[in-house]
Amino acid sequence: MRYPSGKTHLYAILAHPVAHVRAPEFMNPLIEKAGRDGFLVPFHILPEDIERFVPTLTAIRNLKGLVVTIPHKPAMRRLCAEVGDAGRLTGTVNTVRIEQDGRLVGDMFDGLGLVEGAKANGMDPRDRSVLIVGCGGAGRAIAFAVAQAGASRLVLANRTNARAETLADEVAAHFPELDVSSGSADGRGHDLIVQATSLGLHATDKLPMDPDTLEAGSNLFDIIAVRDTELMAEAQARGLSVVGGRPMIDHQVAAQIAFLDAPKLAGE
Numbered sequence: 001m002r003y004p005s006g007k008t009h010l011y012a013i014l015a016h017p018v019a020h021v022r023a024p025e026f027m028n029p030l031i032e033k034a035g036r037d038g039f040l041v042p043f044h045i046l047p048e049d050i051e052r053f054v055p056t057l058t059a060i061r062n063l064k065g066l067v068v069t070i071p072h073k074p075a076m077r078r079l080c081a082e083v084g085d086a087g088r089l090t091g092t093v094n095t096v097r098i099e100q101d102g103r104l105v106g107d108m109f110d111g112l113g114l115v116e117g118a119k120a121n122g123m124d125p126r127d128r129s130v131l132i133v134g135c136g137g138a139g140r141a142i143a144f145a146v147a148q149a150g151a152s153r154l155v156l157a158n159r160t161n162a163r164a165e166t167l168a169d170e171v172a173a174h175f176p177e178l179d180v181s182s183g184s185a186d187g188r189g190h191d192l193i194v195q196a197t198s199l200g201l202h203a204t205d206k207l208p209m210d211p212d213t214l215e216a217g218s219n220l221f222d223i224i225a226v227r228d229t230e231l232m233a234e235a236q237a238r239g240l241s242v243v244g245g246r247p248m249i250d251h252q253v254a255a256q257i258a259f260l261d262a263p264k265l266a267g268e
């Protein structure tokens with residue numbers, strides 16, 4: 001393992017709670033593999049502290065970026081001086097570059113991770129009908145990214161239906177050409193089904209949708225990354241192409257590393 005030096009660009013992942021955070025484990029080896037001199041460490045920050053704490057961080061001159069997770073993503077969007085397309089559309093930011101002059105430049109990479117991970121697995125959403133089950137933070141980012149990636153139809157399903165309705169209205173406002181609606185978690189007629197609820201993290205969780213609505217020849221992308229879910233097994237048994245959440249992380253992290261832009265390691 002490589003240790004940070006005085007030349008290393010440091011990055012902090014801000015989270016609450018923090019004990020479960022695995023980004024340093026994923027990101028540090030990939031930063032090194034990309035030949036970059038950067039190092040990510042976890043910081044435990046409470047929501048009530050974030051707005052006063054983040055502006056003071058720019059005084060640490062070798063702290064060059066922030067990665068943020070639940071529940072800090074909307075607050076971080078408000079703290080950024082400049083925000084990329086996905087950050088503006090979703091109103092959330094999960095990666096921030098601290099510029100030389102202290103300006104915070106942020107963007108949201110969750111949705112990009114899903115779309116690039118899907119493309120890499122033969123599940124390009126362009127001109128396809130897509131069902132997203134789960135409209136929490138991740139589902140929201142994915143909905144805008146799938147719309148931007150050129151899906152022809154998008155149906156949003158969520159346990160709390162009002163959340164799916166609101167999101168469908170927001171996506172429709174930004175993508176007037178897209179056929180987007182809220183609906184039920186019914187896989188029939190969709191080319192790609194994205195499972196974006198937190199169900200499946202544990203073997204005892206109920207299924208997020210009726211597997212009998214999954215049609216052979218369709219595709220399931222389940223964003224749960226820590227284990228293969230029961231829904232994935234049900235889909236596989238019914239002849240769907242299935243992928244779990246790891247490619248979403250890998251593609252997201254690659255894009256975050258490029259965005260954070262640490263200096264090249266000596267010899268690279």
Ligand SMILES: NC(=O)c1ccc[n+]([C@@H]2O[C@H](COP(=O)([O-])OP(=O)(O)OC[C@H]3O[C@@H](n4cnc5c(N)ncnc54)[C@H](OP(=O)(O)O)[C@@H]3O)[C@@H](O)[C@H]2O)c1
Nearest residue numbers: 134135136137138139159160196197198223225245248249
């Ligand atoms: N692979 C990746 O790169 C990646 C990235 C981000 C997140 N994730 C995974 O995605 C999951 C969701 O993340 P998030 O940030 O969107 O979380 P979140 O904002 O807390 O949203 C949770 C979602 O799950 C739904 N849900 C929770 N319990 C449910 C239940 N018992 N029945 C039906 N629906 C239920 C919620 O519905 P309601 O709105 O009705 O509460 C909501 O849609 C996390 O577990 C995380 O592991 C993976």
